[in-house]
Amino acid sequence: xxxxQRVRVTGPPRRRPAVRRVDVDEDTRLGEVYxxxxxxxQLSIAVRTxxxxxxxxxxxxxxxxxxxxxxxxxxxxxxxxxxxLGVLVYPFLFLLGRWYLRGAxxxxxxxxxxxxTDSSGSEDEAP
Amino acid sequence: MTFDSAPAIVAVTLVTLATLTIGTWxxxxxxxxxxxxxxxxxxxxxxxxxxxxxxxxxAASFLGVAGLVFTSGAEMLWYPIGWTAGYLVLxxxxxxxxxxxxxxxxxDFAEERLASRGVRRLCSLLVVTIGWLYLLPQLQGxxxxxxxVAGAPRWVGPVLVGTVVLVSVFSGGMRSITFVQAFxxxxxxxxxxxxxxxxxxxxxxxxxxxxxDLSQTWSLPMGTDGSAGLYATYSLIAxxxxxxxxxxxxxxxxxxxxxxxxxxxxxxxxxxxLGVFYLLPPILGLLGRVYAASPSSADTLVLELPRLxxxxxxxxxxxxxxxxxxxxxxxxxxxxxxxxxSGVLSQDVVVPWLRRRGSRFGGVAAFRIASLVAVIVPxxxxxxxxxxxxxxxxxxxxxxxxxxxCPLLLLGIWWRRLTAYGAATGLVTxxxxxxxxxxxxxxxxxTDTWADVALTQPALWAVPLSFAxxxxxxxxxxxxxxxxxxxxxxxxxxxxxxxxPAVTPALQR
Numbered sequence: 001x002x003x004x005q006r007v008r009v010t011g012p013p014r015r016r017p018a019v020r021r022v023d024v025d026e027d028t029r030l031g032e033v034y035x036x037x038x039x040x041x042q043l044s045i046a047v048r049t050x051x052x053x054x055x056x057x058x059x060x061x062x063x064x065x066x067x068x069x070x071x072x073x074x075x076x077x078x079x080x081x082x083x084x085l086g087v088l089v090y091p092f093l094f095l096l097g098r099w100y101l102r103g104a105x106x107x108x109x110x111x112x113x114x115x116x117t118d119s120s121g122s123e124d125e126a127p
Numbered sequence: 128m129t130f131d132s133a134p135a136i137v138a139v140t141l142v143t144l145a146t147l148t149i150g151t152w153x154x155x156x157x158x159x160x161x162x163x164x165x166x167x168x169x170x171x172x173x174x175x176x177x178x179x180x181x182x183x184x185x186a187a188s189f190l191g192v193a194g195l196v197f198t199s200g201a202e203m204l205w206y207p208i209g210w211t212a213g214y215l216v217l218x219x220x221x222x223x224x225x226x227x228x229x230x231x232x233x234x235d236f237a238e239e240r241l242a243s244r245g246v247r248r249l250c251s252l253l254v255v256t257i258g259w260l261y262l263l264p265q266l267q268g269x270x271x272x273x274x275x276v277a278g279a280p281r282w283v284g285p286v287l288v289g290t291v292v293l294v295s296v297f298s299g300g301m302r303s304i305t306f307v308q309a310f311x312x313x314x315x316x317x318x319x320x321x322x323x324x325x326x327x328x329x330x331x332x333x334x335x336x337x338x339x340d341l342s343q344t345w346s347l348p349m350g351t352d353g354s355a356g357l358y359a360t361y362s363l364i365a366x367x368x369x370x371x372x373x374x375x376x377x378x379x380x381x382x383x384x385x386x387x388x389x390x391x392x393x394x395x396x397x398x399x400x401l402g403v404f405y406l407l408p409p410i411l412g413l414l415g416r417v418y419a420a421s422p423s424s425a426d427t428l429v430l431e432l433p434r435l436x437x438x439x440x441x442x443x444x445x446x447x448x449x450x451x452x453x454x455x456x457x458x459x460x461x462x463x464x465x466x467x468x469s470g471v472l473s474q475d476v477v478v479p480w481l482r483r484r485g486s487r488f489g490g491v492a493a494f495r496i497a498s499l500v501a502v503i504v505p506x507x508x509x510x511x512x513x514x515x516x517x518x519x520x521x522x523x524x525x526x527x528x529x530x531x532x533c534p535l536l537l538l539g540i541w542w543r544r545l546t547a548y549g550a551a552t553g554l555v556t557x558x559x560x561x562x563x564x565x566x567x568x569x570x571x572x573x574t575d576t577w578a579d580v581a582l583t584q585p586a587l588w589a590v591p592l593s594f595a596x597x598x599x600x601x602x603x604x605x606x607x608x609x610x611x612x613x614x615x616x617x618x619x620x621x622x623x624x625x626x627x628p629a630v631t632p633a634l635q636r
């Protein structure tokens with residue numbers, strides 16, 4: 001069945017965004033189970049990312065407080081605090097963010113797969 | 128130190144003209160109310176990330192960081208780290224669900240999640256408070272800069288920035304401001320990158336001298352005074368890591384993304400853009416030490432260093448460049464904040480007021496009236512209150528956001544049992560604790576005791592307290608969990624289909 005191309009018309013603004021065409025009927029038990037699993041997966045990868053953040057970056061003040069001698073070490077001629085806090089921390093944050101992004105999108109892709117296999121026969125779209 | 132003001136005046140004029148020109152050009156794309164508020168939610172990640180970077184890198188980043196590193200050393204590196212890492216926390220816990228909520232402002236989100244007009248009004252009050260608190264040091268920094276580089280009276284900076292912001296917000300709204308701010312990120316990056324490159328080359332040419340007083344305490348990554356310094360450092364980490372998500376101008380930007388996935392990708396690009404930028408200011412702070420600069424205040428080191436190290440016309444040109452960058456920083460952050468505050472004011476104050484008076488004015492007119500108020504109040508405040516230093520002033524706004532909107536967003540997105548009563552008491556708790564800190568800091572009361580440190584850096588105890596109050600009261604009022612909670616959470620966490628129906632934002636009811 002071919003439908004006419006969807007045309008965007010700017011009319012009076014609506015209070016709610018249009019209903020998303022996702023095949024979870026939110027009020028069913030099944031929908032809740034699916035949502036629960038997606039939320040747990042997303043929360044789990046977020047918490048793991050933040051744990052790495054706090055271990056890798058958040059621990060530094062304590063580390064230098066407990067071991068003041070580290071301030072004197074200077075790999076590559078740059079004092080360690082400046083090397084860690086001024087330079088290396090930024091690529092670390094970016095790579096950590098990229099690692100999270102991939103994990104989160106993977107979770108969403110497998111969630112979409114789950115829905116598609118479950119509700120065969122309904123209109124489906126590639127994730 | 129005498130300053131030839133010509134390069135600065137040329138630079139400030141050029142930046143102002145460029146801002147207004149791009150803003151007017153963007154106007155051609157701004158037609159609907161939706162364009163004004165959220166650029167019709169159609170900004171792509173690359174452009175949007177540049178705009179976020181341009182808006183976020185304020186005077187505190189451009190001038191404040193180098194000055195703080197210069198005066199206090201490595202412990203101040205936590206400011207830029209926190210401002211960047213805040214986006215990582217935002218990315219992991221908030222970005223995609225917030226975009227999918229379909230709400231436009233934080234008050235919209237609160238009302239939608241908790242079905243409570245009361246919580247909505249509380250959030251509106253907080254957005255305006257945080258926005259004005261953040262605007263204050265920007266405007267004061269502008270006054271300081273123009274006084275130093277152009278010999279202008281102190282009031283010229285705030286008034287000039289306020290006027291340019293008003294004109295660009297008036298004319299183009301969010302759509303045109305997106306182009307302006309994307310331009311201003313790259314301007315700011317260039318305006319630091321080129322001077323840093325030249326000055327480092329000069330330093331190398333001089334035989335790479337070491338600073339004479341690179342004492343151990345200056346390299347210590349937290350304060351010098353033992354456990355209090357450690358506390359202050361962790362409190363700053365808590366405020367910046369958790370406060371970023373609650374800043375009004377950061378939140379609004381997320382609604383300009385087409386969908387949740389784009390919101391995430393945008394945030395990742397922002398992490399890269401901020402990381403590149405923040406490599407630069409500490410270098411200027413270090414060079415300031417090496418060449419024994421004596422700036423008239425910490426915030427003006429960046430402006431004075433080029434002439435100190437490079438004589439003649441080259442020094443003048445570099446000074447003009449950093450002035451342009453600094454002015455771009457004042458303008459972009461102030462515009463972003465003005466838009467966010469105007470959006471809330473127009474929805475919650477001006478539109479109801481117009482309606483009561485039976486006026487037929489639409490959304491755009493209300494937005495313009497609101498922006499007038501949103502700019503004039505902080506400009507007046509900047510002229511009347513003493514400056515607390517731009518980075519420290521901004522840090523207070525972060526602490527306030529961390530103790531109020533951070534718990535609301537995290538619990539609202541991830542915890543099904545949040546109730547309107549819990550949210551309201553938690554928000555009030557955060558407002559009282561960090562509001563006290565703001566008053567104490569601005570009043571200038573200092574005793575250098577533990578009580579003083581705990582009061583002026585409240586985030587480490589105030590944020591957990593707000594979380595605890597919000598959760599405890601929610602559990603005690605469990606009967607009031609909104610009926611639509613599960614349905615709403617499904618929407619927040621469900622990935623969009625690839626082809627999403629066109630969505631128009633919630634502006635009129």
